[in-house]
Amino acid sequence: MSRLIVIALRMLIWLLLSADPELLNVAIGLAVSLALPLPRRVRALSPGQFWRALGDSVTALPQAYSQAARLLLHRRLEESVVHDEPARVGGRASSVLVFLDVFRITLTPFTIALGLEGGGRRYRVHELVFEEKER
Amino acid sequence: MTLLVFGMVLALLLPILVVCRRTDVWHRLAAFASVSTKVAMVMLVVSVVRDDWMVGLVGVIVLSVGNGAVMLLANLLQGVEG
Amino acid sequence: MSGALLADAPGVLAALAQGASAVLLGLGLLFWFAGSWPLLGRASYLTKLHYLGISDTLGSALMLLGLLLRFQREWPLLVLALLSLVVWNTIFGYVLAACSQPRRRS
Structure with a gap:
């Protein structure tokens, strides 16, 4: 759950920053937000x-x-x-x-x-x- | 809109005055934080009024990164003092 | 009569949005002044931080809302600014307050 929130936050920032809802742009944003390192240990939420x-x-x-x-x-x-x-x-x-x-x-x-x-x-x-x- | 920008610059002068006067380092840091936020807001308003996307982008980045820098400074200061 | 009203609805709405945005912008500016003024006084550090939270977070958020009503074309930028301003500035007040306290050994 925590990781999902982090990824969703990254996607939101990317989309608002680029303001471009094309498929390619969304794909790039998704790839970047998945590729950036996630927190190693998270507590349950x-x-x-x-x-x-x-x-x-x-x-x-x-x-x-x-x-x-x-x-x-x-x-x-x-x-x-x-x-x-x-x-x-x-x-x-x-x-x-x-x-x-x-x-x-x-x-x-x-x-x-x-x-x-x-x-x-x-x-x-x-x-x-x-x-x-x-x- | 011009009136708004004038008012904002006037409000910006208040924390700058504090920075020039006060000697305590924490008060000064708080005033600097205020300056950082206010300058970013002025940039945003100017960019929106002039319909300029790029200046607005810079304003948003200043808004977040500038605050982060002051936050780091506060942490550093605590380490020095404590 | 009602047809004329309906036909005029976009104009009325636009005028309403203009007025509301002017009110919001003015209110935000008022918050800026009111929140920055105690910085000049002799209040304690934490009290000043409370006022700074009013002026910088809440006043600026009001201003951004006013801009959002007036210039709808740049809404992604303004929404991003609003989000980062509210979250970041609030946490920032917390960090300034927490760091000014002498570290407690527990």
Whole structure:
């Protein structure tokens, strides 16, 4: 599954970059994306997990815009806190999943991921908090 | 459209000002990252307005490779400091 | 009446797209200024990174959407720029934040 995602990503970039849906061009792109070296060892990743993480990342987009508007309207915040957020999948997650999780956390303007800890069990998250609001 | 480009260049001046003033290296790096993204965006806008495919291609490449370069620098800096 | 409306539909749609793209472009520029302004202040490094994420990722994405509405001929390039911008810049903010932390020995 991870390898399939990598190849699909390469094909997508090639097609958008060349913008030419001819058969020969598609064949060249497919050949190149198969010929480039793939990661040697990948951890298991089920399609269900992948689609769920991808869906979460996409729904984080409108959320990010609403948070950005709120952040820009309230000029006086701010205390920043660092806390831990449990990772969705414990243990040794696939790198694609970690990537999507970090993307989801960092995309929203209130939070930035600072790294993985505890052998991949939780993320350190830096968060902005309003002063006058609750909490 | 000309107005938009003017506004973008004006916004570009802000991080450049920070780079010229600030002494802390991390703040400077963040400002440089901002400059890199903004310059690439200006290139993209100009290319689209002038209907020039090649300049746009260069803009996209600058957008991705420039950010990657600053990322490498950040890693290097952490190695030097830590 | 409705026939005239239907016949005029492409023009109306085009005008609507022009207006929407102008709004998006202006909003993106506003995000750029608002997100870059705190760089000049004395906020902490991570707070500045939060604002930088607003201006560079979200504002630029808005601008690209506006361009996409206005110039449909170059859509592959713009879509590629949008994708690489959002993914790359977000991860980039993460890397800058993570690298600025002193490395923890666990």
